[in-house]
Amino acid sequence: MSTASTINPPAPNPAASERMLAILDKAAELNASDIHIRADQGVFVRASGKLRRLEVPAVSVDDVAAMITVTAKRHLPVIGEPPGHFEYSFEARNRSRYRTHAFLEEGRWAITIRVVPLQVPSFSQLRLPPIVKQYTEVKPGLILVTGPTGSGKSTTTAAILEFIASSHEVHIVSIEDPIEYRLHGDRACITQREVGRDAPDFTVGTIAAMREDPDVLFIGELRTPESIEAALSAAETGHMVISTFHTSTCVSTINRLIAAFPPDAQGAARERLADSLRGLMVQRLLPLVNGHGQVLATEAMVNNYSVKEHIRDPQKTRTLPKFLERSGDSGMHSFDQSLYQLLQGRLITPGTALASAESPGDFRRRFKIE
Numbered sequence: 001m002s003t004a005s006t007i008n009p010p011a012p013n014p015a016a017s018e019r020m021l022a023i024l025d026k027a028a029e030l031n032a033s034d035i036h037i038r039a040d041q042g043v044f045v046r047a048s049g050k051l052r053r054l055e056v057p058a059v060s061v062d063d064v065a066a067m068i069t070v071t072a073k074r075h076l077p078v079i080g081e082p083p084g085h086f087e088y089s090f091e092a093r094n095r096s097r098y099r100t101h102a103f104l105e106e107g108r109w110a111i112t113i114r115v116v117p118l119q120v121p122s123f124s125q126l127r128l129p130p131i132v133k134q135y136t137e138v139k140p141g142l143i144l145v146t147g148p149t150g151s152g153k154s155t156t157t158a159a160i161l162e163f164i165a166s167s168h169e170v171h172i173v174s175i176e177d178p179i180e181y182r183l184h185g186d187r188a189c190i191t192q193r194e195v196g197r198d199a200p201d202f203t204v205g206t207i208a209a210m211r212e213d214p215d216v217l218f219i220g221e222l223r224t225p226e227s228i229e230a231a232l233s234a235a236e237t238g239h240m241v242i243s244t245f246h247t248s249t250c251v252s253t254i255n256r257l258i259a260a261f262p263p264d265a266q267g268a269a270r271e272r273l274a275d276s277l278r279g280l281m282v283q284r285l286l287p288l289v290n291g292h293g294q295v296l297a298t299e300a301m302v303n304n305y306s307v308k309e310h311i312r313d314p315q316k317t318r319t320l321p322k323f324l325e326r327s328g329d330s331g332m333h334s335f336d337q338s339l340y341q342l343l344q345g346r347l348i349t350p351g352t353a354l355a356s357a358e359s360p361g362d363f364r365r366r367f368k369i370e
Helices: 014-029 061-075 153-167 202-209 225-236 250-259 263-276 305-312 320-325 335-344 350-356 360-366
Strands: 034-038 042-047 050-053 085-092 096-105 108-117 141-146 171-176 189-194 216-219 240-245 277-287 294-302
Touching: 014 034, 014 042, 014 061, 014 085, 014 096, 034 061, 061 085, 061 096, 061 108, 141 153, 141 225, 153 171, 153 216, 153 240, 153 277, 171 202, 202 216, 202 225, 216 225, 225 240, 225 263, 240 250, 250 263, 250 277, 250 320, 263 277, 263 305, 277 335, 277 350, 294 320, 294 335, 305 320, 320 335, 335 350, 335 360, 350 360
Parallel strands: 141 240, 141 277, 171 189, 171 216, 216 240
Antiparallel strands: 034 042, 034 108, 042 050, 085 096, 096 108, 277 294
16 A cells, blocks of 8 residues: 555556646746645745746645656655655656655655756846856866855856857766756767766765766755865866855855865865855846846856955955955946846836845945935
């Protein structure tokens, strides 16, 4: 007998497939970014940053389990050894890819799905700042794209990788959990490996990738001290490394990376980061002024002599945003400067800008916001 916490091996299930496709179609009509499927609760989607209920029939415990079996297929965990959650990706109707997180709640399976377009958007479509072009130069060092969950980090890194793949004769190796965008490029050899299927974790996958002759290494996320160490080591040994991190500013990114090391090693870690970090961009998605869709706000820097000094000296690290504001000729900018540009372009409201500013009071005074 199966239980709510057991997922049966994949088997033909036309009804579950049609239910899932109907939900995906409804979500596509609303241009949703995320889909939440909960037994006996209904189906919810997030569109333009707001959560709303879909007008579809409620799903049962068995419906949810069946939907997982028809979409996860070979990604299913070993029966009898459920980890309580697992991730996978799938495609449907040649329209989109879907990054899926299946998990147990009160012993019942639930699903959260992130919608991933089949085509990687261009820099202009994403409204990425011009400084991003500097991140596509294939040379040793670490490039980080950071931000909160749902801020579009995976899409930005995919755009950078696809630009490189179309512009350079290089070997790109990615370690992802799970694979989101399928990368394409006429000039590059591309190897995409998935955590849990092709490698046990990011750290082991990164170490193994060093034996695969990579020019560019993409690590889907720096989650642990071990993965941070592996990324820095790869950058220090002459590879271009691109990764993501969950932080909200350039300063917090630097401080959290350093804090991942033991106290007696943090001084050396600052030196290593100052020498290895090539570029850093923090991003957030903000609601458009008309309420339909979102727009990207960023804080960005490239590593030069002055930035190295700001990384090495903890006191100077705190003043990094002011330095970025004075370095516009290099393409660098603070988050508040990005907000003001969006405000000038009438893409966001003054309320959104003030709510998102690092220091709302200073922002109001500096940019004369009523």
